[in-house]
Amino acid sequence: MKNIYLIGMMGSGKTSTGHELAKLLRIRFVDLDDLIVEETHQSINDIFKKEGEAYFRCIESEVLNQVASGSDQVVATGGGIILKTENVEKMNHTGIIVYLKTSIEVLWERVKTATDRPLLKTKNPQKTLADILRDRAFLYESAKTKIFLTDQKSPKEVADEIYRTCFVDR
Numbered sequence: 549m550k551n552i553y554l555i556g557m558m559g560s561g562k563t564s565t566g567h568e569l570a571k572l573l574r575i576r577f578v579d580l581d582d583l584i585v586e587e588t589h590q591s592i593n594d595i596f597k598k599e600g601e602a603y604f605r606c607i608e609s610e611v612l613n614q615v616a617s618g619s620d621q622v623v624a625t626g627g628g629i630i631l632k633t634e635n636v637e638k639m640n641h642t643g644i645i646v647y648l649k650t651s652i653e654v655l656w657e658r659v660k661t662a663t664d665r666p667l668l669k670t671k672n673p674q675k676t677l678a679d680i681l682r683d684r685a686f687l688y689e690s691a692k693t694k695i696f697l698t699d700q701k702s703p704k705e706v707a708d709e710i711y712r713t714c715f716v717d718r
């Protein structure tokens with residue numbers, strides 16, 4: 549089986565849904581942000597603070613390339629993975645891309661108390677989140693193979709839906 553890449557904004561549930569989907573499919577779950585932390589021995593916050601976003605994006609692409617050389621994996625990506633065309637091409641060639649689409653209201657509810665989202669360390673994080681979504685919406689939409697709406701659904705419900713749609717009712 550090819551890889552299943554979960555894309556979407558921070559707070560869309562990629563990691564928790566990915567865990568559930570990997571259980572259903574009985575395959576490995578991989579989280580790109582976790583691999584970046586392992587590889588660099590730094591937290592995502594520290595990488596952004598000390599090395600900057602451009603450096604983070606380089607490591608992110610490197611780690612994606614490593615993961616993409618394997619198969620049979622559910623891969624939770626970071627929200628910005630779609631910023632580089634080469635990342636989208638890599639995912640497309642090595643698997644299917646599943647977009648977890650979430651409304652700005654629900655995203656904000658889920659991330660407003662989080663401290664591990666460096667891009668939201670601004671004066672007005674709610675506006676920053678909305679700006680990021682506005683800038684990226686088109687990239688998520690055009691990268692996706694399939695789309696699933698996640699508002700009001702648990703990660704298990706979303707995973708069940710992906711499983712049924714992509715792997716059972718075909």
Ligand code: S3P
Pocket residue numbers: 556557558559562581592625626627628629664665666667
């Ligand atoms: C980012 C999302 C984060 C993490 C980094 C950058 C983004 O991952 O990769 O903070 O650009 O949206 P999550 O989407 O898992 O929060």
